[in-house]
Amino acid sequence: MRTHIYHVDAFTNELFKGNPAAIVKLKKWLDEDLMLKIAQENNLSETAFIAPIADQLHIRWFTPTTEVDLCGHATLAAAHILFTHEDFEGDQVFFQSKSGTLKVYNNFENLTLDFPADTIQAIKELPELMKLDAQHVVKEVYKGKTDLMFVLDKQKDIEEYLPNLALIRQLNCRGLIITAPGENTDFVSRFFGPQTGINEDPVTGSAHTTLTPFWADRLKKNKLTAAQLSKRGGNLTCELKGDRVFIGGTCQTYFKGELFI
Structure with a gap:
């Protein structure tokens, strides 16, 4: 089998920044074990596979170690290659996924994900994790559908945080979000997911559903700007509309090739 494979940097207007994803276009699903092996060979935080099934486009995401239920940056990248390289007609694409129907809109300046908003709740059952280190104390902890979120005081706390990956790996969740008010954006964040083979994700679209x-509730505004402060970094626009979150960004294609299986 021969099929197209793409490498795309998502949530950035510059190559070598944002979050890289591999996109594999299929005519039908491969065995899960083979898709995982392809993701391991790519060795990126996510490889997205897209395939037409019963006249609908479906999408699945694999890290180098496991399949995940939702991935924002690889969905944005998948829409980017359809609009830019695959002669997709129209200004919106619908993906069927394990997290329901996902929409991506193309306004020709950026792409916008239409994802379900996460439901979060405050928790207090993690006293051993309330202290990140001697300088940074977590005052609020929340749990979403898949991730834990620690709220810190200021952007500098996010920038300086050195993760204890061994401790984070013990958490019963997909990963850990840390966040604080931003200096030049409404909020900033970082994301750590050693449980799924991603020590630190460069830009995590799905975390922005949390x-x-x-x-939006804390700042009393529904339109927000955000930055993820990883080494590569990335910028996003976010809007809350009812039970949906609209996450905007741009993508850059690094390469297009052929996959030989």
Whole structure:
């Protein structure tokens, strides 16, 4: 089998920044074990596979170690290659996924994900994790559908945080979000997911389904700007509309090739 494979940097207008994803276009699903092996070979935080099934486009995401239920940056990247390289007609694409129907809109300046908003709740059952280190004390802890979220005081706390990956790996969740008010954006964040083979994710679109409703309520505004402060970094626009979160960004294609299986 030969099929197209793409490498795309998502949530950035510059190559070598944002979050890289591999996109594999299929005519039908491969065995899960083979898709995982492809993701391991790519060795990126996510590889997205897209395939037409019963006249609908379906999408699945694999880290180098496991399949995940939702991935924002790889969905944005998948829409980017359809609009830019695959002659997709129209200004919106619908993906069927394990997290329901996901929409991506193309306004020709950026792409916008239409994702379900996360439901979060405050928790206090993690006293051993309330202290990140001697300088940074967590005052609020929340749990969403898949992730835990720690709220810190200021952007500098997010920038300086050195994760204890061994401790984070013990958490019963997909990963850990840390967040604080931003200096030049409404909020900033970082994301750590050693449980799924991603020590630190460069830009995590799906985490913003948790971050957006939290900060929309905290700041009393529904349109927000965000930055993820990883080494590569990335910028997003976020909007809360009812039970949906709209996450906007741009993508850059690094390469297009052929996959030989």
